[in-house]
Amino acid sequence: MAQIFPKWTLKLPIYILLAVGFLSVNGVAFIWYYASPNYTDVGYRPKQPVAYSHKVHAGDLGMDCRYCHTGVETSAVAGVPPTETCMNCHTTVLPNSEKIAPVLESFTTGNPLQWVRVHKSPDYVYFNHSAHLRAGVGCESCHGNVRQMEEIEQKEPLSMSWCLDCHRSPEQFLRRPDQVTVMDWVAPDDQEEFAKNVIAHKDIAPPKDCSGCHR
Amino acid sequence: MSSAYADQKNVPIDAPLVLGDPTFGDITESVGVITETKAPVMWFLLVGFFASLAAVLGGSVGYLFWEGTGIWGLNVPVAWGWAIVNFVWWVGIGHAGTLISAILFLFRQRWRTAINRFAEAMTIFAIICALVFPMIHVGRVWVVYWTMPFPNQMGMWPNFRSPLLWDVFAVSTYFTVSLLFWYVGLIPDLATLRDRATTKVRKVMLGIFALGWRGSNKQWKHYERAYLILAALATPLVLSVHSVVSFDFAVSQLPGWHTTIFPPYFVAGAIFSGFAMVMTLAIVARKIYHLEHIITINHLDVMNKIMLATSLMVGYAYSCEFFVAWYSGNEFEQFAFINRATGPYAWAYWIMITCNVFIPQFLWSQRVRRSIPIMFVITIFINIGMWFERFVIVVSSLANDFLPSSWGYFTPTVWDVLTYVGTFGLFFTLFLIFLRFLPMVAISEVKGVLPAAKPTHHGHGGDDSHMAKVTAGNS
Numbered sequence: 001m002a003q004i005f006p007k008w009t010l011k012l013p014i015y016i017l018l019a020v021g022f023l024s025v026n027g028v029a030f031i032w033y034y035a036s037p038n039y040t041d042v043g044y045r046p047k048q049p050v051a052y053s054h055k056v057h058a059g060d061l062g063m064d065c066r067y068c069h070t071g072v073e074t075s076a077v078a079g080v081p082p083t084e085t086c087m088n089c090h091t092t093v094l095p096n097s098e099k100i101a102p103v104l105e106s107f108t109t110g111n112p113l114q115w116v117r118v119h120k121s122p123d124y125v126y127f128n129h130s131a132h133l134r135a136g137v138g139c140e141s142c143h144g145n146v147r148q149m150e151e152i153e154q155k156e157p158l159s160m161s162w163c164l165d166c167h168r169s170p171e172q173f174l175r176r177p178d179q180v181t182v183m184d185w186v187a188p189d190d191q192e193e194f195a196k197n198v199i200a201h202k203d204i205a206p207p208k209d210c211s212g213c214h215r
Numbered sequence: 216m217s218s219a220y221a222d223q224k225n226v227p228i229d230a231p232l233v234l235g236d237p238t239f240g241d242i243t244e245s246v247g248v249i250t251e252t253k254a255p256v257m258w259f260l261l262v263g264f265f266a267s268l269a270a271v272l273g274g275s276v277g278y279l280f281w282e283g284t285g286i287w288g289l290n291v292p293v294a295w296g297w298a299i300v301n302f303v304w305w306v307g308i309g310h311a312g313t314l315i316s317a318i319l320f321l322f323r324q325r326w327r328t329a330i331n332r333f334a335e336a337m338t339i340f341a342i343i344c345a346l347v348f349p350m351i352h353v354g355r356v357w358v359v360y361w362t363m364p365f366p367n368q369m370g371m372w373p374n375f376r377s378p379l380l381w382d383v384f385a386v387s388t389y390f391t392v393s394l395l396f397w398y399v400g401l402i403p404d405l406a407t408l409r410d411r412a413t414t415k416v417r418k419v420m421l422g423i424f425a426l427g428w429r430g431s432n433k434q435w436k437h438y439e440r441a442y443l444i445l446a447a448l449a450t451p452l453v454l455s456v457h458s459v460v461s462f463d464f465a466v467s468q469l470p471g472w473h474t475t476i477f478p479p480y481f482v483a484g485a486i487f488s489g490f491a492m493v494m495t496l497a498i499v500a501r502k503i504y505h506l507e508h509i510i511t512i513n514h515l516d517v518m519n520k521i522m523l524a525t526s527l528m529v530g531y532a533y534s535c536e537f538f539v540a541w542y543s544g545n546e547f548e549q550f551a552f553i554n555r556a557t558g559p560y561a562w563a564y565w566i567m568i569t570c571n572v573f574i575p576q577f578l579w580s581q582r583v584r585r586s587i588p589i590m591f592v593i594t595i596f597i598n599i600g601m602w603f604e605r606f607v608i609v610v611s612s613l614a615n616d617f618l619p620s621s622w623g624y625f626t627p628t629v630w631d632v633l634t635y636v637g638t639f640g641l642f643f644t645l646f647l648i649f650l651r652f653l654p655m656v657a658i659s660e661v662k663g664v665l666p667a668a669k670p671t672h673h674g675h676g677g678d679d680s681h682m683a684k685v686t687a688g689n690s
Contacts, residue, residue: 004409004422037368161370 037157045153046116051099059147065139065181072139076128080115083107118152119143125213135204136174140183141166147183163213167206171195174204232326232664234508239662242509246404246656247411249504254651262647268640275634276351284354286630293613293625298352300605301635303460304488305345305642306386307481307601310453311489312338313393316400317449320442326517328660329510332404333500334493335397336655340645341492342390344638349382351634378462385459389452396445402428402438403659457485464608470551471612474539480532487525487571488601490518494594498587500650509656512585519584522597526575529604533572547617559624560611563603570600 033039057063066072071079083106090100106113119142121127139146144155156162166173172187174195179185188194198204207213233242279286289296312334319327353359362383364372373380406428409421428434458478465477494515501510540552555564574596577583584590610625649655662668 004418005427010427157368159368159370161368164370 037159042154042157045151048116049113050102054146054149054152072129073133074130078129083113118154126215133180138175138180138185141173145183167208170206174198234511242661243407243658246654246658247408250652265640265643268637269644271633272637272641275630275637279351280356288625288627288631292616292621292623293610295609296625297627297631297635298348300609302345302348303605304602305341306460307485307488308492309338309341310485311493313449313453314486317446318453320446325664326514328657328664329514330497332657333655336649337493338393339397340642344642378466381459382463385456389456392449392452396449399441399445400657402426404654407658454482457481469612470547476532476535483525483528487529490522491594491597494518498591509661516584519578519590523575523578530572554615555607555611563607567600567603567607570596
């Protein structure tokens with residue numbers, strides 16, 4: 001009886017096996033790297049309506065974060081400042097600068113500046129800035145060293161497992177209240193002991209159940 | 216029918232399993248020809264009908280995805296309804312196939328060869344129908360993959376202490392092993408069909424799936440070892456899968472669910488319902504495809520005995536539940552069972568008892584066991600009864616729990632019914648396609664139980680005819 005398949009098909013099973021092995025290993029590796037928020041989200045730096053530099057304001061001039069982000073200690077959202085906050089200084093500081101023009105325009109017309117949000121959490125996540133500040137988590141832990149950023153970009157993945165890492169063992173991230181806005185913070189030598197005390201004293205128990213953040 | 220033993224009271228233990236003394240070639244011919252001739256009009260009509268029913272399933276599921284589980288009759292306190300009932304029922308049906316193909320193989324029950332292919336196909340299609348339900352009942356279908364444990368950016372894992380997760384593993388393992396077992400069993404037969412094929416397309420298609428089978432001694436040796444290993448893998452699954460399914464209930468604390476008898480009780484029920492479904496299908500198929508000499512009345516008789524035995528087991532389980540409820544002294548437990556038999560779901564309970572315990576008692580009579588019409592009706596009753604068993608367990612326990620103030624009554628909606636009926640469309644469409652395109656009887660295995668396969672056999676017409684048979688068998 002004539003052969004149905006040519007001779008080279010004898011090698012097909014081994015080729016198929018190799019292909020399946022190759023594709024599955026590479027498929028997993030591809031998704032592992034490219035579908036991770038470390039790739040998809042970290043480094044997000046959208047174009048803002050104003051060439052505002054955090055490096056100049058918070059870094060070189062040394063302004064406190066809370067001068068603009070006023071809600072951070074008292075409410076869920078830190079808040080983006082209204083144009084009026086800018087104008088507290090910029091009525092006298094560089095009022096004619098080209099970079100300030102959109103701010104001036106917003107101030108005269110009353111139309112707020114359309115800042116683009118960089119750090120997003122999903123609608124079903126109930127994140128509260130004040131709770132984290134009260135516990136003593138520094139701004140830097142989530143937002144990176146803002147004092148060195150010309151334009152704000154996302155430095156951390158903000159994924160759920162990233163949140164949970166800290167919720168499960170917050171010891172390395174708790175600071176003294178006067179240190180929360182410090183950038184390039186280095187944990188003191190007695191960090192472990194300090195964290196133990198502060199956890200006991202403030203009764204810090206970060207929720208690890210679903211409803212802690214998803215209600 | 217040319218059965219020599221059809222009317223005899225006592226079938227001899229060494230009675231031939233295949234009637235009419237066929238040669239190897241006859242077996243190949245009578246099974247193979249079904250897949251090679253043009254399908255009759257009736258087949259197309261039936262496929263058309265059942266495919267439309269399957270489309271009803273698709274439509275119901277589509278609407279469910281669009282609208283949510285609110286289209287079903289579910290509501291607190293009955294938050295598990297027909298979806299779970301149907302899931303357990305379909306998975307249970309699958310168990311007969313595995314029992315026939317694996318356990319009966321290990322126990323050297325040679326009569327299994329006539330029905331194992333058939334029953335395994337039923338197993339696979341039943342699991343497919345069963346798997347529809349856990350997938351669609353979750354409410355948020357777009358995240359159903361969360362039931363699988365895999366590393367993800369949420370750092371989220373399923374609850375490994377939940378029997379619902381064990382269920383995902385149990386049923387997916389069961390499906391994989393059943394499919395492999397079925398396919399490995401098919402390889403020699405696909406090669407037989409390949410060698411008989413006359414068109415290029417058939418030759419290539421069957422050739423691909425026959426994996427280059429030539430029937431050499433070495434190949435048979437490997438094949439039989441592989442088959443034995445798969446049988447050994449599948450055997451514990453017959454017991455474990457439905458035990459795990461029963462844990463979905465038994466691990467909870469609800470009276471009527473929280474009982475230690477559940478695993479064996481569920482396994483017995485699964486085999487019971489599975490055999491009933493195999494019988495229902497086999498009775499019809501052997502008649503239509505003229506396979507009465509291979510799936511003989513003796514086979515049906517033996518399967519009837521298994522149904523009778525498993526019926527007694529579930530009957531024992533039903534009464535044992537009552538005994539334990541009384542013996543426990545727990546008033547909630549006692550109420551749960553008295554309420555089943557006399558409460559709002561008493562009608563379902565007594566349908567279950569009638570179909571699963573009373574009606575199978577007719578099978579004590581050999582005349583009933585060897586009467587095709589009567590046993591057909593009995594198998595239908597058992598199929599119905601086993602569905603009601605799951606309905607009674609799932610719904611009656613939930614509807615009347617600890618607090619009378621939270622009691623409710625479950626009424627299915629039209630979508631419940633259409634989804635369930637639709638799975639029959641899916642099941643029978645797949646089954647009809649199987650009947651048409653694959654050998655529904657394991658040709659090579661049936662040849663193995665013919666007298667001609669015995670080493671001591673010397674043929675009836677001298678060496679020449681013996682050689683002719685062997686050649687036919689290898690063709």
